[in-house]
Amino acid sequence: MAKRQYSRAAPSQRSRRADAARVVAFRVLQAVSEEDAYANLVLPPAIRRAALNKRDAGFATELTYGTLRGTGTYDAILSRCVDRELSQLDRPVLDALRLGSHQLLNMRVTTHAAVNETVALVRDQIGTGPSGLTNAVLRRVAEKSWDEWLETITSDTSDVEALALRHAHPAWVVRALRQSLKLHGRSDDLEALLDADNVAPQVHLIGLPGVSGGEANLAAAVEAGAEPSQLLDGAASFSGGDIGLLHGVREGSLRVQDIGSQWVARALAQPAVQPGERWLDLCAGPGGKAALLAALASEFDVHLTANEPAPHRAKLVEQALAAVDDTAWSVRTGDGRTISELGTSFDRIMVDAPCTGLGALRRRPEARWRRQPSDLAELTALQQQLLDAGADALAPDGLMAYVTCSPHMAETVVQVQDVLRRRSDLHILDAHQVMADLALPGGAEVMTARPTAADDVAAKCVQLWPHIHGTDAMFFALLQKEPV
Numbered sequence: 214m215a216k217r218q219y220s221r222a223a224p225s226q227r228s229r230r231a232d233a234a235r236v237v238a239f240r241v242l243q244a245v246s247e248e249d250a251y252a253n254l255v256l257p258p259a260i261r262r263a264a265l266n267k268r269d270a271g272f273a274t275e276l277t278y279g280t281l282r283g284t285g286t287y288d289a290i291l292s293r294c295v296d297r298e299l300s301q302l303d304r305p306v307l308d309a310l311r312l313g314s315h316q317l318l319n320m321r322v323t324t325h326a327a328v329n330e331t332v333a334l335v336r337d338q339i340g341t342g343p344s345g346l347t348n349a350v351l352r353r354v355a356e357k358s359w360d361e362w363l364e365t366i367t368s369d370t371s372d373v374e375a376l377a378l379r380h381a382h383p384a385w386v387v388r389a390l391r392q393s394l395k396l397h398g399r400s401d402d403l404e405a406l407l408d409a410d411n412v413a414p415q416v417h418l419i420g421l422p423g424v425s426g427g428e429a430n431l432a433a434a435v436e437a438g439a440e441p442s443q444l445l446d447g448a449a450s451f452s453g454g455d456i457g458l459l460h461g462v463r464e465g466s467l468r469v470q471d472i473g474s475q476w477v478a479r480a481l482a483q484p485a486v487q488p489g490e491r492w493l494d495l496c497a498g499p500g501g502k503a504a505l506l507a508a509l510a511s512e513f514d515v516h517l518t519a520n521e522p523a524p525h526r527a528k529l530v531e532q533a534l535a536a537v538d539d540t541a542w543s544v545r546t547g548d549g550r551t552i553s554e555l556g557t558s559f560d561r562i563m564v565d566a567p568c569t570g571l572g573a574l575r576r577r578p579e580a581r582w583r584r585q586p587s588d589l590a591e592l593t594a595l596q597q598q599l600l601d602a603g604a605d606a607l608a609p610d611g612l613m614a615y616v617t618c619s620p621h622m623a624e625t626v627v628q629v630q631d632v633l634r635r636r637s638d639l640h641i642l643d644a645h646q647v648m649a650d651l652a653l654p655g656g657a658e659v660m661t662a663r664p665t666a667a668d669d670v671a672a673k674c675v676q677l678w679p680h681i682h683g684t685d686a687m688f689f690a691l692l693q694k695e696p697v
């Protein structure tokens with residue numbers, strides 16, 4: 214709808230300045246809703262520009278991420294407190310109401326402060342016009358506690374919709390997660406997974422193997438408080454503050470990378486590597502897995518081609534690989550579906566395909582509301598084409614990893630079942646075994662002590678979960694080409 218013009222507040226009404234942390238959160242919400250921005254990219258510079266101290270930065274972060282995560286549930290509550298459709302409200306006003314609701318219902322902010330500060334924010338950032346409405350609506354929101362509101366809004370919904378509202382996920386995502394958990398023998402885990410999606414992930418580190426400073430910088434990070442991983446060698450979790458201050462992060466020998474991501478990249482590079490092999494990362498941008506693969510390629514004396522179609526992301530791949538000896542890798546900027554143009558066959562191929570990202574909801578608080586089930590048709594078609602292009606480029610006996618940062622069945626097990634049906638030249642290996650073989654004892658145990666999957670193909674695929682492994686919900690299947 215057309216934007217309404219509000220008069221800026223009269224001087225007497227503007228005497229109370231909006232609180233700086235709330236202004237930062239509000240502006241980030243605006244960027245997300247009006248410019249499709251990613252909160253995790255725009256929030257840190259917004260905090261720096263506003264020169265917030267550590268406490269206010271933490272407050273702004275919780276305000277922003279909590280409000281974005283809870284959007285669907287806050288809207289269900291607000292729709293009972295506003296006398297018109299929420300879609301008829303101006304976006305900035307709706308964003309401010311969500312921000313106020315989050316403070317009222319899920320933060321340790323008094324009712325008085327939550328209402329008054331939000332009204333001051335609206336006056337300061339939008340104008341006096343909607344401040345009365347903001348005040349009236351937030352007072353209605355404040356009439357019930359979070360639990361009471363959940364009772365109210367779930368009283369006449371289905372079980373799935375009730376879970377969706379309680380855990381702030383869209384219902385279609387809850388259904389997809391439930392289906393995938395069931396397939397992997399974890400039907401009882403749904404609420405634990407939904408809860409885990411609402412907690413900020415720990416930062417995971419990797420010291421690039423064989424790269425000058427990689428191991429030493431990881432050891433120094435551990436000295437500085439990072440926790441060595443119980444799952445995987447060369448990895449640690451860090452919750453001690455500014456990552457950029459750790460030695461090695463700037464030059465790239467120490468990198469931030471989810472342990473799930475590290476694990477699947479190492480698993481492709483694990484079984485019996487021969488010097489002189491050719492490796493391919495078909496969908497490499499921005500280069501997280503490619504950096505590890507390139508480091509391993511350099512150690513094993515093999516060559517990695519990192520392919521990425523988006524030129525700006527191909528640049529990011531080059532930057533990510535810069536710490537590794539550049540005779541071990543090269544970057545191709547092109548569509549993965551045309552990889553056969555190179556006329557080369559590859560011994561190991563990583564197909565880390567574009568996907569819905571439903572496995573990384575912890576990282577991108579707004580993503581769950583932005584994604585639509587209709588996105589699946591285009592993504593699954595592309596995943597299928599990339600798998601076929603990878604299979605065509607695979608050398609006899611070669612290994613192909615199919616990875617997604619999504620546990621959605623249509624993007625994972627179904628893709629693997631379909632490619633195995635389409636192609637008689639591929640068979641599937643037991644990915645759990647491969648991941649267990651390279652893991653630390655803790656990792657080997659979680660790989661071997663898995664529940665029984667509902668299907669033969671699913672049983673051989675690894676599905677990682679935030680609530681179990683502390684990683685993104687990454688999917689990994691390992692396919693091998695028949696010998697000639």
Ligand SMILES: C[S@@+](CC[C@H](N)C(=O)[O-])C[C@H]1O[C@@H](n2cnc3c(N)ncnc32)[C@H](O)[C@@H]1O
Pocket residue numbers: 474495496497498499500501502503520521522523526547548549550565566567568595599618
């Ligand atoms: C899930 S991300 C890969 C993440 C990456 N492997 C990492 O670890 O940092 C998928 C990538 O595939 C790229 N992509 C999109 N369409 C593609 C295509 N037709 N061929 C190859 N890659 C494609 C996207 O630009 C994106 O960079």
